[in-house]
Structures are given as C-alpha cells and as structure tokens.
Amino acid sequence: MFEIVSRRDLSPNITEMKVKAPRVAQSAQPGQFVIVRVDELGERIPLTICDYDREKGTVTIVTQTIGISSAKINSLKQGDAFTDFAGPLGRPSDLLELPEEELKKQRVLFVAGGVGTAPVYPQAKWLKEHGVTADVIIGAKTKDIFTYVDEMRKVANVYLCTDDGSEGFHGMVTGLMKDLIERQGKQYDRCVIIGPMIMMKFAALATREYNIPTQVSLNALMVDGTGMCGACRVTVDGQTRFTCVDGPEFDGHKVDFDEAMRRQSMYRDNRKTHPETHNCKCHG
Amino acid sequence: MANRIPRVPVREQDPARRATNFEEVCYGYNDEEARLEASRCLNCKAPRCMGACPVHINIPAFVARVAAGDLAGAAAVIGADSSLPSVCGRVCPQENQCEGSCVLGIKSEPVAIGKLERYVGDWAIAHRDELPVSPAPRNGHKVAVIGSGPSGLACASDLARMGYEVKIFEALHKVGGVLVYGIPEFRLPKERIVAEEVKSVKDLGVEIETDVIVGRTLTVDDLLDREGYDAVFIGTGAGLPRFMGIEGENLNGVFSANEFLTRTNLMHAYDDSFDTPIYTGRKVVVVGGGNVAMDAVRTAKRLGAEAVIVYRRSEAELPARKEEVHHAKEEGIEFRMLTNPVRVVGDDKGWVKGIECVEMTLGEPDESGRRRPVEKEGSNFVIDCDVVVMALGTSPNPLIKSTTEGLQCNRKGCIEATEDGATSREGVFAGGDAVTGAATVILAMGAGRKAAAAIDSYIKSKPRQ
C-alpha cells in the first residue's frame, strides 16, 4: 500500500497528492509517469510524476476528475492509500540526454494547458537546477482554473493566457506563442508541450512554422504501462510506437494527432465508464 | 488386459452453457475415474511417455500410485520434477509430449496423463496442510528473481528450499505472469489454482514485491550492488505483442490478444464490479491459430460476441493444443482456415467495420517443415466485424536488455543463456520465455528449476567475502 501523506485541492476538480513510494521517488526523472490503482477493483491509471522527494520518499501527482477512476482517486484523503503505485514508467524527458554544455545554452519554451501544467513543473524545475530558466506558457479557459502557477514562478518565467481574457494574455496558447515570438522577438531552441491532445496538436503546428524542435507528452489509453498490451500505440513518423515505453514524449511534428485523439476516446461511450452516454448498440 | 478399458472420459461443462460463463470448462476426474484411468497404464519398462516429457516426470511411477490410491506418493513423484502439476496438467500440450508418445496411443488411446497429473496436483492443493513443507535453514545468501511467471516461481521455490533468502520482483500488481494475465479463468482458475500455487511458494518463505519494474524502478545492477543480492534470475517472459503491420491496424476496435486478455483476466473487465472497461462489439475476428488465439476467441464468445478464427494455414497446422481447438468448436467458434488478413477496414469515424482477407493455398514446406501458405491472387473478400484481435505471437520486452550492460541477447531479443541459465553477466541467470521466446509453461518451469540449481552451485563456488 502507498500512503497519501498530503493532499490539497488545486481547483474544484484537480487535486495534488504526495504519495509515499520510496522506490519510485528514488528513480523518478522528469517526463516519467506512474500507474496507480485505487483499490482491488480499480483500473490501472497513468499519471505523470509532477515532483519527487528522494529523501522523504514521496512522489507528487496531480489528478483531474474526468470519469470514474479519476473521481475515485480524487475522493481519497490524506492517510488513505493506493493499492498500487508502479513506476517510474516511460522514458525521461529528452532534455536529460543533452550534454551539460549544450544544455546550458538551451532556450526552452514550455507550453502547458489544463492539467498539463503540473507535469511541466518537474522539467522546468530540473532545468532551473541545471542553470537554465525556461519560459512557460500556461493556458486556461478562465483565471479561476489556473493551477501550479506559484510553484512554476519559482522555477521559470511564467506567461499566462486565458480564453476569456480574465487574466494574462487574452487568447489561446498559440496566440501567446505568436506574441512572444513575433512581437517580443523571443527565440527558442526547443519546445515541450503538455496538455489536452487538441491543444498539443495546434501548438505543435505553430512551432512547426517557427521551426522549433518540439516534444509533446502523449496521454494515450494504457493498461499495463510496460509494453505488454499495445493499447497505447500511436503513429509517429508513420511508425507504430508504444507510448508507455517509447514515450510518453514524442516529436510533436511527427505525431498523428487525429489518430491519437480518436484512439483516446475509445471508451468515451462505454457502458461501464460512461453509462450516461452509452447507447447500447454493442456489448462493450 | 488392462488396456482393454477405454480411456475414461472427463466430465466437462455443457458447451452451450459454458460459452456464456467464465467457469472452468473441464471438471477433472473424481477418485474413481482417476483410479480406473490410472489402471490402464502398462507401467512400461522403457516408458516412452517419460522421454517425451520436457522435465522427465516419472510418469509410470506416479500413475501407479494413483492406481493404488497413494496420492501423497503420487504428488511426491511428480514434485521431484515439477512444481506446478495442477497448472501443467491443465495447460501442457500433452498430445505432443507424454500422451503423444504413450505406447497405448498406437493401437487405441493414450493414458490421460494430463488429466491424472491435474488430479494429483489438485489433490495436493487440497491437502497442502498435511504435506510436509520443510523450508531449509537460511544459508545467509540472497537471490533476486525478476518476474513471477512459472519460471520465476519455480526458481524461487527451489532456491527457498535450499535455504536461500529469495525475493521475487514483479512489474504487475498480481503474481503469476501469463498464468494470471493471459490464460483465461475458464482454462485455469485463478483463485482456486494459481493463487494456491503462489501461496505455496510464499509458504516456503519467498517474499514477493509487486509494482517493481526492473529496468525502471530499479535495475539488475541495483539488485546486485545496492540491494546486496548474490545472484539474479531473470524470468520476465516474452510479453511484447506483435502486429501484422497492415493498413488499418490502429483503428478503434483492433487489439492485441494481450490487451484483450489482460483486460479480461488481470483486470476482470467481464465483471461489472471492476472498473476496467472492454469493448467487444458484436462480431470479433481473432487472427492466429495458437493457444493465445483460442483463448482470445473463446473469451470474445463469452463476452457475448460472435467469434471467428482467421488462420493462414490449414487446420492440421494449428499450433494450439488439440483440446482447445476441440472445445472452441464445441462452443460455436467459427474457423476460417487458409485465410490471411491484408487490411482492416474502418468506418468514417475510425472504428473497425470489417477485415479484408485473401484465400491461401499450401505450397512447398518451409524451414519449419510446415507447408508454406501462398496467396491466391484476386481472392480478396471482406469479413464484417467490429473488433479485430491480433494473436500473432510475442517477443521478449527489451527493457531489461537495454538497462543491463553486458547482457547478451540474440537477434530476436531473447537473452542468451546456457542450458542451465547462465548469461553473459556473472551472477545473472535467465530462463523461460525471456530466453526461448514464447514457449510453454512446462519449459519455463523446468528452466527456472535448472537455473536454481546453477545459482546454488555458482554461489557455493564463490569465495566467501
């Protein structure tokens, strides 16, 4: 069992939990994720590692309520425990592979949207620890649902945007990217985008125009997370890849986003996960 | 003469009923049936069955004890060579092994060795409390076992019996490898059989830690250097699924057999009290002809779909156990032989609506000695379906190889190991599907036991520090 040592609400449907998982904390790197199970009946749910404390043996996760399983996770309290907390899974961020000298010179832009903000944090923090202060664009529909802004400000230059203009730049992340690059004359050597699939698709289209090498972190459906089932397969550069072992980060200019989005929505109309929308034309 | 008695038939769940539930198909012999069947054995001087058993169980000796009603004795005879009789009795391809060589099979039917083995194994589980367990005194050495499939369990239990402190590290949340995530409940009951086998391994003092992915959570070198293990056994299986590489394979509704079976078996998707969903559609086409394909297609049927096997060779070449093919047919599975998929067809929303296939004929034999299937040009046709399951085989996961320096693997990604499991790395042993590629439970179990013996002599030969 993996105990929740602290828990706080970041917004009405997003919570942050620090979980005691010494082995995961020991090996975790930015860009990796865990698979958790709430109880013996639960699904195996992938969640990005948002921070880790090797000394205390804790790993931080941030979960947005979407359906049954994420709601179950967010109903847990401090002192409760996950039945399973396996990881770290996936490959660490490509940033970690850069030679020290090259890394120092990197001008990095992160683009975060929705619950993708917290997963950007460990990468921005890691860069800061390695002497690089990155720019981070955080996008939200409206100002009340920003998360992780204060944390992020400690490790990076933060630029906010809202769809309704209630805070920061008025517009979407792609608009703010354009503003930074074209109006403010910013230059970037690489970009990392984490957020909803549709946002990653359009943000990656934008960076392609500016010729900025781009990584996106894909949240495909998963079961085992170890390369055993292929549920997480995506097409990158015309090749089938398994998100859980070959990713989760891939070249954002080569991902087939339309296929990825279609595959991700596979259980959106399922009897078990979404009884309210399931119109029984099948046995699933 | 004893062999005038016909082979005692085994009682099974009615096909129409069992095709709608996940309970075990075969009920097994009762005491009377087992004794009668055992009495058919001729107790051959040079038993052919034994030679054909991959781990050389002394078959006439155990069968004779069953005939005499000495089940503890029978269990002890099998136990000398196999640690998973209730599992192997159920899943071994007996027709190619012991039973395929039984001398009675020449003129009539072979002794039902598998069913008798299962009978003895189940008896041993039920009477475990009465059987002596003798964990040896601890010898002060530690061995780590990676993977809790048959090879890992067998290696761990042998080492524990020799006095080693053994810990199994398993990536998944449940123990048993393919026995829990792959082979379905209706062939191998999870609680009654697999969990009991695991319990007996634990009773020997073996510790099991789940949720540890070696190569990610920690590495083989961490185990040796940081965690103080004297040796490591790698029994990580061959879990990586293969796809055909044809058009439409990433449409919604195409699954690997591993995913389809894992959702059902490991995650209990068929049971509404569990959260994991599964999509079964109305008609499921399973591509392949091995045990995995049979398990997937029979699972689909039980989930309520019409279920079809598509296989590119003919029935004679089906690599699955004969019994599974027979059971599948009884359950109403459709078999489309000499048929090979060329494309999965999708609807405008990206969901499967059919599978385009070509007819095949059998040509000259290939390297494997089987006749090579050749496409009949222009014979393309579409089978309507909404789910396609690819059961084309698996290969070892590259994770351990890529994170363990100096561990030699062959072209196919299998770990290179000697007959007794020694790898290119000192103190690192391997066995089972990770070494051979996808094979059988009995071979994996045998490899685990051989490696245990080799690990014992390796550690004993090391100078004491």
Ligand SMILES: Cc1cc2nc3c(=O)[nH]c(=O)nc-3n(C[C@H](O)[C@H](O)[C@H](O)COP(=O)(O)OP(=O)(O)OC[C@H]3O[C@@H](n4cnc5c(N)ncnc54)[C@H](O)[C@@H]3O)c2cc1C
């Ligand atoms: C590598 C990775 C990292 C992730 N990191 C985070 C994170 O840090 N915080 C967070 O809140 N969410 C994260 N997600 C998404 C999270 O796993 C899903 O939101 C969650 O599985 C939804 O389950 P549900 O039952 O609540 O939703 P439902 O919509 O009811 O789910 C139905 C089915 O689809 C699956 N599913 C639905 N949406 C997703 C999705 N976006 N990704 C994967 N599977 C999905 C579910 O597992 C379930 O089987 C991540 C996903 C991946 C693959």
Ligand SMILES: Cc1cc2nc3c(=O)[nH]c(=O)nc-3n(C[C@H](O)[C@H](O)[C@H](O)COP(=O)(O)OP(=O)(O)OC[C@H]3O[C@@H](n4cnc5c(N)ncnc54)[C@H](O)[C@@H]3O)c2cc1C
């Ligand atoms: C659906 C199906 C049906 C089958 N039917 C039959 C049959 O009827 N008869 C028969 O004889 N054989 C059958 N087989 C084959 C048989 O199950 C395998 O040959 C056997 O299980 C191999 O045993 P193993 O110990 O080598 O590996 P596995 O049983 O594959 O176990 C390996 C274990 O290692 C774990 N693991 C992998 N990587 C790591 C890691 N990095 N760190 C930690 N743990 C790890 C896995 O999660 C798994 O639990 C079938 C296989 C399948 C898939």
Ligand code: SF4
């Ligand atoms: S070959 Fe058949 S008859 Fe002979 S010992 Fe083996 S099981 Fe008995």
Ligand code: FES
């Ligand atoms: S989640 Fe099963 S292979 Fe990636």
